[in-house]
Amino acid sequence: MCDAGIVTTPPPGLRERKKRATREALREAALRLAVERGPDGVRVEDIAEAAGVSPRTYNNYFASREQAIVSAVTADREARIAAALAAGPAGARLADAVTEAVVGQYANTGEREQKALLLITTRAALRDAYLGSTAGIEPPLAEVLAARLGDAGAHTARVLAASVAAAVRIALEGWLRPAGAAEAAGGLVVPSGSLPDLLRAALAPLAPAFDAAERGTRP
Amino acid sequence: MCDAGIVTTPPPGLRERKKRATREALREAALRLAVERGPDGVRVEDIAEAAGVSPRTYNNYFASREQAIVSAVTADREARIAAALAAGPAGARLADAVTEAVVGQYANTGEREQKALLLITTRAALRDAYLGSTAGIEPPLAEVLAARLGDAGAHTARVLAASVAAAVRIALEGWLRPAGAAEAAGGLVVPSGSLPDLLRAALAPLAPAFDAAERGTRP
DNA sequence: CAGAAAATGTGCGTGCGCGCAACTTTGCTC
DNA sequence: GAGCAAAGTTGCGCGCACGCACATTTTCTG
Incomplete structure (x- = not known):
C-alpha cells in the first residue's frame, strides 16, 4: 500500500514487458521516420505499421503524433x-x-x-x-x-x-x-x-x- | 515600442470590436448550448451557427470545443x-x-x-x-x-x-x-x-x- | 479620395483522436 | 492443465482541428 511504485519490480511480468516493447517500438519508429522524411512527411499509419501494430493501438499509447516523436527524446x-x-x-x-x-x-x-x-x-x-x-x-x-x-x-x-x-x-x-x-x-x-x-x-x-x-x- | 499592451487602447478600432464581439458570441453560445443539451450534445457546427459564423471561423478563435465552453467562465x-x-x-x-x-x-x-x-x-x-x-x-x-x-x-x-x-x-x-x-x-x-x-x-x-x-x- | 496593404471570414479536403463493441491474450485459481 | 476474469488489441465510425487558397472587409498611405 505504501510502495512508491518505482522501487518494487519483483518480476516485470510478460504483459508489462510486451507493453514496454510496444511503446519503445512506437517511439523509435516515430523518431526514425520523422528524421527520414521530415516531421510532416510521416503519418500515424506509417508509424503504426513500422512498429507492427494497428493505428488504433498506436493511439492507445500516444495521444498525438507529436507526443510520440518527442517521447523518443524525453523517454x-x-x-x-x-x-x-x-x-x-x-x-x-x-x-x-x-x-x-x-x-x-x-x-x-x-x-x-x-x-x-x-x-x-x-x-x-x-x-x-x-x-x-x-x-x-x-x-x-x-x-x-x-x-x-x-x-x-x-x-x-x-x-x-x-x-x-x-x-x-x-x-x-x-x-x-x-x-x-x-x-x-x-x-x-x-x-x-x-x-x-x-x-x-x-x-x-x-x-x-x-x-x-x-x-x-x-x- | 515600450507599451505594455494593456494600458494603451486609444481607439478600439472597428476591426478589433468585431473580433471581440465574435469571440464573446462564440463563448456565450458554447456555454448556453452545453448547458441546454449537455456537454456531449453540442457540436461545433451548432456553436458556429448560433454565433452566426462558419465552423471554420469558429476554429480561428478556439482550438477546441472544450476551450470555447470553458472560456465563458475564465473569460x-x-x-x-x-x-x-x-x-x-x-x-x-x-x-x-x-x-x-x-x-x-x-x-x-x-x-x-x-x-x-x-x-x-x-x-x-x-x-x-x-x-x-x-x-x-x-x-x-x-x-x-x-x-x-x-x-x-x-x-x-x-x-x-x-x-x-x-x-x-x-x-x-x-x-x-x-x-x-x-x-x-x-x-x-x-x-x-x-x-x-x-x-x-x-x-x-x-x-x-x-x-x-x-x-x-x-x- | 483612390489604391495599396494587411487582416478576417469562408469552403474544401485531409488526417487524426477517440468512444464503442467485439475478439484475443495474459495471469490467476482450483 | 482447465477455466475464468482482467487487460490489451483491433476494426469501425464520427466529429473535429487545421492548412490552403480565395473573396471580402478594414486600415494605411500618398
Missing part, C-alpha cells in the same frame, strides 16, 4: 530525475539537490538526441509537445519531495514540484528559442546560454521556498 | 488578476499582494458560473481545459511582477509567475476533485475545502521565494 526522464534526487546525499541542501538532479538528467546530450532536438525546433507543434513534457516530472518529483519533507509537507511538496516543472519549462523555452518574435515588453532578457546555466538560473528563484520548507519540517 | 481572468495586483498598494508584501489578487479574482462566484462549473466537473476533457486555463495567467502576471522587481528581476518574475500559475492549478485540482480515484501514494491529502482556503494554502509555500526576490532587488 522516462521524469523517473530518472526523481531517482537521481532520491539517490542523492540526504545531508545536502534540498534546493541544491533538486537543481543538480534536474541539471544532471538534462545534460546527457547524445548524438541522436542532438539531431532529434534540431528537428523538434523546426515545428511549433513539436516544440510545444517537448515543452509540455516537463509537466510529467511533477508527480514523481512530488513523491520524492514528500518523502523528504514528511507527511505534513506533502502539500508543499506538490506545489514545489509543480514550480520546478514550470521553471524547467521556462528554461527550455529560452534554450530552444530561435530568437524569433520580437520582445513584447521588458526589453532584452538574456536570450540564451548553455542549458545547465539556464536551468540553474530558472531554479534559483525557488531556492528560498525550498529552504523554508526544509526548515519548517525539520527545525 | 479574461488573467488580465483581471494582473490588473488587481497592479492596482494594489505598493507598500504591502509582494507575496500577500499576489495572493489577494488571485483569491479576489477567483472569489466572484456568480449564479451562471456556478452552474457552468458544475457542468465542467462532469467531463474530464472540460476539467482539463479549465485547469489548463491557469497557464494563461503567467504572461500578464510576469509583466506586472517584472515591473515591481525591476529589470534585473525580469527573469525571476517569469519563474515566479509560472509558479503561481502552477499553484493555482493545483488548488483548482483539489477543489473540483469528485473524490474519485484512489490516492496513489502518500496517504490522505486534505481533500478539499473552500476555494480561497485552497488557493492560500497552495500559494503559501511560494511566499519565501517572493520575499527573497523582493529583498534581492530592493535592499
Whole structure:
C-alpha cells in the first residue's frame, strides 16, 4: 500500500514487458521516420505499421503524433530525475539537490538526441509537445519531495514540484528559442546560454521556498 | 515600442470590436448550448451557427470545443488578476499582494458560473481545459511582477509567475476533485475545502521565494 | 479620395483522436 | 492443465482541428 511504485519490480511480468516493447517500438519508429522524411512527411499509419501494430493501438499509447516523436527524446526522464534526487546525499541542501538532479538528467546530450532536438525546433507543434513534457516530472518529483519533507509537507511538496516543472519549462523555452518574435515588453532578457546555466538560473528563484520548507519540517 | 499592451487602447478600432464581439458570441453560445443539451450534445457546427459564423471561423478563435465552453467562465481572468495586483498598494508584501489578487479574482462566484462549473466537473476533457486555463495567467502576471522587481528581476518574475500559475492549478485540482480515484501514494491529502482556503494554502509555500526576490532587488 | 496593404471570414479536403463493441491474450485459481 | 476474469488489441465510425487558397472587409498611405 505504501510502495512508491518505482522501487518494487519483483518480476516485470510478460504483459508489462510486451507493453514496454510496444511503446519503445512506437517511439523509435516515430523518431526514425520523422528524421527520414521530415516531421510532416510521416503519418500515424506509417508509424503504426513500422512498429507492427494497428493505428488504433498506436493511439492507445500516444495521444498525438507529436507526443510520440518527442517521447523518443524525453523517454522516462521524469523517473530518472526523481531517482537521481532520491539517490542523492540526504545531508545536502534540498534546493541544491533538486537543481543538480534536474541539471544532471538534462545534460546527457547524445548524438541522436542532438539531431532529434534540431528537428523538434523546426515545428511549433513539436516544440510545444517537448515543452509540455516537463509537466510529467511533477508527480514523481512530488513523491520524492514528500518523502523528504514528511507527511505534513506533502502539500508543499506538490506545489514545489509543480514550480520546478514550470521553471524547467521556462528554461527550455529560452534554450530552444530561435530568437524569433520580437520582445513584447521588458526589453532584452538574456536570450540564451548553455542549458545547465539556464536551468540553474530558472531554479534559483525557488531556492528560498525550498529552504523554508526544509526548515519548517525539520527545525 | 515600450507599451505594455494593456494600458494603451486609444481607439478600439472597428476591426478589433468585431473580433471581440465574435469571440464573446462564440463563448456565450458554447456555454448556453452545453448547458441546454449537455456537454456531449453540442457540436461545433451548432456553436458556429448560433454565433452566426462558419465552423471554420469558429476554429480561428478556439482550438477546441472544450476551450470555447470553458472560456465563458475564465473569460479574461488573467488580465483581471494582473490588473488587481497592479492596482494594489505598493507598500504591502509582494507575496500577500499576489495572493489577494488571485483569491479576489477567483472569489466572484456568480449564479451562471456556478452552474457552468458544475457542468465542467462532469467531463474530464472540460476539467482539463479549465485547469489548463491557469497557464494563461503567467504572461500578464510576469509583466506586472517584472515591473515591481525591476529589470534585473525580469527573469525571476517569469519563474515566479509560472509558479503561481502552477499553484493555482493545483488548488483548482483539489477543489473540483469528485473524490474519485484512489490516492496513489502518500496517504490522505486534505481533500478539499473552500476555494480561497485552497488557493492560500497552495500559494503559501511560494511566499519565501517572493520575499527573497523582493529583498534581492530592493535592499 | 483612390489604391495599396494587411487582416478576417469562408469552403474544401485531409488526417487524426477517440468512444464503442467485439475478439484475443495474459495471469490467476482450483 | 482447465477455466475464468482482467487487460490489451483491433476494426469501425464520427466529429473535429487545421492548412490552403480565395473573396471580402478594414486600415494605411500618398
